[in-house]
Amino acid sequence: MAIMDMKTVAVAVVRHFDFEVLGGEGRKTPKFALGLTVSLAGGLPVQVVGGSEASLPVVVRPREARSRNSIPPPPLLWLPPLKER
Structure with a gap:
């Protein structure tokens, strides 16, 4: 499950550049x-040559302490959907 979450975040970030x-x-x-x-x-070796948007809005939330049986916190990184070029 964590690997799928990581891949989802990676795709969401990479597609903006x-x-x-x-x-x-x-x-x-x-x-x-x-x-x-x-x-x-x-x-x-790659170089980031530009982004598809002037600024990339990102919301970062701090992790909360939780017990083993609690509901997991929301994702740390949220990116809005891309606008059509």
Whole structure:
């Protein structure tokens, strides 16, 4: 469940920005790192080149102390839906 929540938040944040993969200019080609899942050794170098909106409204709520049997608090991060371009 936590992984699905993380993916939902990541998609909500990432879709507000444009990314450009950095390559060439003397940079080495990324190498695959073998493992249980395929990843790139050293990561994939990208640059954030702009956002789809001038400002990104974000509401951050502090976590509340809770017991094991209590209802979980609301999400920490809320992003409004994207407006059509």
